Amino acid sequence: MFQLPFFSSVIIWAKEPVAWAMFLLGLIFGSFYNVCIWRIPDGTFWQTARSGCRNCSEPIPWYLNIPLISWLALRGKSACCKTPISIQYPLIELITAIAAVLLYVKFPFYSMWQGEIRISPTELIQFIHAFIFFSLLLISSMIDIRHLIIPDGISLGLVLSTPLVVYFLPNYTWQDALIGILLGGGSLYLVAWIYWITRKVTGMGMGDVKLLAGIGGWLGWQSIFPIILYSSVLGSFVGIVLMLVQRKKDLRFEIPFGPFLAAGALIHMFFGSNLLNLLLNHQS
Ligand SMILES: [Zn+2]
Numbered sequence: 668m669f670q671l672p673f674f675s676s677v678i679i680w681a682k683e684p685v686a687w688a689m690f691l692l693g694l695i696f697g698s699f700y701n702v703c704i705w706r707i708p709d710g711t712f713w714q715t716a717r718s719g720c721r722n723c724s725e726p727i728p729w730y731l732n733i734p735l736i737s738w739l740a741l742r743g744k745s746a747c748c749k750t751p752i753s754i755q756y757p758l759i760e761l762i763t764a765i766a767a768v769l770l771y772v773k774f775p776f777y778s779m780w781q782g783e784i785r786i787s788p789t790e791l792i793q794f795i796h797a798f799i800f801f802s803l804l805l806i807s808s809m810i811d812i813r814h815l816i817i818p819d820g821i822s823l824g825l826v827l828s829t830p831l832v833v834y835f836l837p838n839y840t841w842q843d844a845l846i847g848i849l850l851g852g853g854s855l856y857l858v859a860w861i862y863w864i865t866r867k868v869t870g871m872g873m874g875d876v877k878l879l880a881g882i883g884g885w886l887g888w889q890s891i892f893p894i895i896l897y898s899s900v901l902g903s904f905v906g907i908v909l910m911l912v913q914r915k916k917d918l919r920f921e922i923p924f925g926p927f928l929a930a931g932a933l934i935h936m937f938f939g940s941n942l943l944n945l946l947l948n949h950q951s
Pocket of ligand 1: 720724725
């Protein structure tokens with residue numbers, strides 16, 4: 668059962684114009700992420716050419732490129748040649764919009780006090796950090812699901828941009844970040860090595876190692892063990908469900924682990940240590 672405060676807080680935020688602005692901003696960013704998801708693996712990311720229909724290359728007019736609305740208005744089929752348009756487009760836009768609102772609810776950087784607008788720099792920085800982090804993980808997860816690779820541009824990009832996070836994020840030290848990179852990358856590297864020694868197969872890709880190193884750099888070493896816990900639980904659950912659905916006897920079919928690391932990282936970022944404490948306290 669949902670508690671009443673949950674619904675009343677939803678109603679309060681629905682009346683908040685900034686929350687709606689975040690929703691719209693999320694839709695626009697989400698439609699750009701769709702472009703990234705298609706173009707990064709193709710190596711055409713820096714191409715300036717406007718996107719055309721993926722089937723007949725007909726240029727898409729701006730009014731048919733409006734996030735969410737166009738897909739719904741066209742009922743998921745292109746206007747030029749009636750080819751089905753992947754539901755991935757509206758889904759990524761919607762997920763990004765919802766994430767932008769949730770992160771704004773978590774870090775409400777804007778407030779109105781006696782008719783005066785106030786921006787909290789601390790909350791704003793935390794919001795931007797969380798939103799960029801979410802965005803990179805969303806894009807890398809979708810690419811991982813489609814192509815079973817995690818682009819170095821994202822995983823190593825996270826690692827190399829760690830000094831910026833240390834510089835801007837309040838109450839975050841370079842020790843948190845550096846140990847985070849080493850512990851994140853090191854722990855999965857160890858798993859990959861043990862897998863290789865015992866089974867002579869690569870169970871864990873180097874992409875996952877680099878991704879968790881980057882996550883450790885952005886969230887700090889304290890996040891690594893909760894993230895490994897969440898992502899293994901989620902990964903095993905989905906793996907078992909897939910195994911039952913597809914009636915396969917062994918778990919050695921390829922499902923990418925990157926999206927589960929990303930989901931675990933976002934769960935940890937959003938709920939912090941509260942969730943872990945709640946889970947552990949319920950046990951005892
Ligand atoms: Zn077409």
